[in-house]
Amino acid sequence: MTRCDWAINNALMQRYHDTVWGRPEYDDRQLFRKLVLDMNQAGLSWQTILNKMANFDQAYDGFDIQTVARYTEEKVEALMLDAGIIRNRRKIEAAIHNAKEVIKIQKEYGSFSAFLWQYVDNQPIINHFKTVDEVPTHSAISDQLAKDLKKRGFKFVGTTTIYAFMEAVGMVNDHLVTCICRQEKTT
Template sequence: MRCEWANGSVLEQEYHDHEWGKETHDDQQLFEMLVLENMQSGLSWSTILNKRENFRQAFDNFEIQKVAQYNEDKFVELMNNAGIVRHSLKIKAAIHNAQLILAIQEEYGSFDAYFWGFTQHKVKNNPWKTIVEVPATTELSDEISRKMKKRGFKFIGSTTVYAFMQAIGMVNDHLITCEFKK
């Protein structure tokens, strides 16, 4: 049995079973998930999953260096790409946030070291029995959001941060009845 939210489609099941809640430490994968969580804001996760391959192609497989160097021509190209979410502020945020991640990599050695440092590089396993118990935000996601906004990150509210924490396995919010709970 898996978490109830993942039963809507095969794509959701695959994501749940093989990615969601699994520890992720590769900066490129972290950046991909951050961009996707930003793009998801106000939309369903299934919409983002259905467009994920298009995002990968459009954003050069989320290579941080490349995205950080996108210019106005690339922005226009992205805005004209019907295969992705064409929200100008979200696209600009992805480019801007890539630039900030490069600065973090310079300062901390990696985005992984910076972000996972908020939990001292430990996973928080939550004992949720039902989906209604799973929070949309926590004090920690509030804190991380504030600190990232202070650094200049865009589209990084507490709800987005918490969803990102779940996606990268920083918090394990698989229900206790889920076969994928560690």
């Protein structure tokens, strides 16, 4: 048994692969955090985001949803000056906007988690891929979730971003069948 191919040659990627990726997450703050990180990854390597993750946590006040939703233009400007994060105004503004949308979902569903996990019937989808080439970049479910999030007003939530998010939060288990994490993630 070995790790998934993408996590073999880098210690930071290995740690993320072994301790975060594919593990079911139900905490609203952590779900929001991972959504923002995946939004910021669009167009970049995941390695870039991992290298800046601690900076993101600090810059975005630990991803407290209520706090992020109240960010002002002054906070946006401060974030634009923070070299420790991705300084893309549209992504920063989308994070703030999406925090407001998460709050609406929490009021409607009781939690962001309940809203998200209903898309997989509250159980991780466990795929059985043998090679990284078999792993898709989207699915019918990520297509639908992305469409529904966009309809609710979310930004930077295309189906590829949402599929990566679903993998990250364990809604989808795409650890290869030969992966050392496979056994513990499927029991």
